[in-house]
Amino acid sequence: MLFLPIISLLLPKLFMKLTPRKHYLLTVVLLLIYSIVMIYALAYPPNPNRIIETWLLTLLLQRFCPRLWYGLMWLSTIIILLYHPTAALYGRPSFGIVASLLSTTVSEASEYIGAISWRTYLATLLLASVPLFVVRLSRNLAVPRWRGYWGFLLVFILVLMTAQTARKGYTSGGFALRAQPIEFLADAYLQPRAYFAELAKLKADLAKPDNWQISSNHQIYRNYVLIIGESMRADYMHLYGFKYTNTPFLDKHANIVMDNMLSAGPNTPISLLHGLTLSHGKPFSIQNNVITLAKKAGMDTAWLSNQGALGQYDTSISTIAHQANHVTFLKTTGYDFGERSFDHQLVAPLKKVLAQPLTTSQSRLIVLHIMGSHPNPCDRLPQPPHLYVENNNSNCYIDSIRQTDSLLGQIYATLQSSGQPFSMLYFSDHGLSHDKNTYEKNSIVRSASILRHNDHFYQNYHVPLVVINSDQSGQSRNKAQRSGLELLDGIAQWLGIRTPQLPYSEQFFSTVDSTQLQVLDFNQRLQSVNQLQSDPLPANLR
Structure with missing residues (x-):
């Protein structure tokens, strides 16, 4: 990954020598790599469903909504730059991160920044360059026309996997679509909301008086x-x-x-x-x-x-x-x-x-x-x-x-x-x-x-x-x-x-x-x- 900037300059010229079909197939592979990188960069569990859902979403957006796909790639880079240092230390967006963030003092924040090694910052830059690398290599890409049933099939698979996640209750109070960075954005919204809801519930429950009636009491x-x-x-x-x-x-x-x-x-x-x-x-x-x-x-x-x-x-x-x-x-x-x-x-x-x-x-x-x-x-x-x-x-x-x-x-x-x-x-x-x-x-x-x-x-x-x-x-x-x-x-x-x-x-x-x-x-x-x-x-x- 150290050679990504150089490769991004050289490969477009090499891609010009590829047939449109081979160029597209290589882009499909790169989108799979992007899916794995996104999951790793944001510290989500790398299970097969999450990888496949991210991959299918990017394939569909690139084919049917290219402008939205470009926006998603740029957004992915920004999210990695902002969040990967935290992900490297504490993992995916969670209830705990929200609670810690809201209770962190200025001195604790400075200690947190100091605890991040230069290797983590370097890794952040390299990981953030991957979506832009994919965009760079996808310029002048002649996306082949899909027959209608191919698009329908991919959408059906994506919906089916999302429904299966929701049915099994993996995301109670969360977001069933595990495609990145959509899942990350959902967690960034849902986790703070859940934190304040739980805090309010705790305060309300603590305010309730008991009504125990003790008839006898003797401890040995x-x-x-x-x-x-x-x-x-x-x-x-x-x-x-x-x-x-x-x-x-x-x-x-x-x-x-x-x-x-x-x-x-x-x-x-x-x-x-x-x-x-x-x-x-x-x-x-x-x-x-x-x-x-x-x-x-x-x-x-x-x-x-x-x-x-x-x-x-x-x-x-x-x-x-x-x-x-x-x-x-x-x-x-x-x-x-x-x-x-x-x-x-x-x-x-x-x-x-x-x-x-x-x-x-x-x-x-x-x-x-x-x-x-x-x-x-x-x-x-x-x-x-x-x-x-x-x-x-x-x-x-x-x-x-x-x-x-x-x-x-x-x-x-x-x-x-x-x-x-x-x-x-x-x-x-x-x-x-x-x-x-x-x-x-x-x-x-x-x-x-x-x-x-x-x-x-x-x-x-x-x-x-x-x-x-x-x-x-x-x-x-x-x-x-x-x-x-x-x-x-x-x-x-x-x-x-x-x-x-x-x-x-x-x-x-x-x-x-x-x-x-x-x-x-x-x-x-x-x-x-x-x-x-x-x-x-x-x-x-x-």
Whole structure:
């Protein structure tokens, strides 16, 4: 690319020697290269659909709207010049970038500019020259006439791919056409709008008062620590029968193990909003949640999180978090923005909370919301995974569970060192299922099997729930079936809080199965657990 200026001067003369047909075919290839360059320059995932959609759009515009095509090429150059330095550091336009931009000071802006290397600026100039290079080589191009059905076919393919994207929900609240730079411009408009909408929602939800009615209240322990895991399906844990020993701490220290716990929903927002608020499968009451319940009972509360603080998937949970007395977020915007943070970094703020004084009769609830095994599990690990099988996604997932088990051990040791009686309750918000022969995240490489969200399989909902008490030894396993729609009832019983609004609290840890066991699908509709299909472990992991 260093020779682009020279090539752009020489190639037009060489093109004059080509036949019009060969000249056009070469331009078609150059437009494909332009499509790849645009996606790379703006830091969008280079999946095949995005490349093809960008390519088809440029082909159609060049053939039927040449003036608009020229304008698009010049606009592409301007966008790359303005945005590629940011893309190189932070990625595509996102909720997190908008939040950071709106909270950036002058000194932080100067630090940001200084953090960009000269190589990035050089790359920006080279990438920005590609659209102009294509325009230069397309001068005097004799575009062959297309028969009508060719144009119709390309338009049909483009519309079909866009409709497929919208149908699968890849762009909830976003833009379905993934052709550059159209998608970039849509994101540049939609992301700020989404940011202000989420901010307004957070403020409105925080203003709602709770209406808990406490009938009795008695805490046995000084510190109650609720650890919310992420994307951990139970059958990948040694504690639940997995072949590899990836839960050594829980194997030894778990006192109560719920063998048949099911999450309320198939993803974090649905599962936690219905599991940690007054819901029971009906529209949830955001103000009546686990934090306001504990505060109503006179407990001190803290929420420590490695998840996002603000974003499409984070704001509602953040609303619950911000009602605690002590709040710490390792990420100030979305869960996937900025530098990676790891769950073990929550141990330091945990120690600070434990050092805070309490009254003689007061107990404390501390919630730790971790990233756990969230897809992509390889992003959760600070080092490469052990080699269990050939599938790297599976290897990372197994080791992410081992990492969570290690974190639970660190939390246990920290609580022990405080010298105060404590109880830990760990559960995962939902499980995952195997997506066969599909693309790795942000990649054009196919994988035989990737663990992803779904709402069709039992394993999307089968999650661990364990209790560890400082004054208890031995392990009991409870085989009663429980739905996460009753989770807050169980937490209330664990905390020693009774309220008529949570009628199932007394039976949560009993050995009697729940009646009419149901969970929520992606559309927050109730479905019977008996209707779910099975997604067993791969043969090489059984």
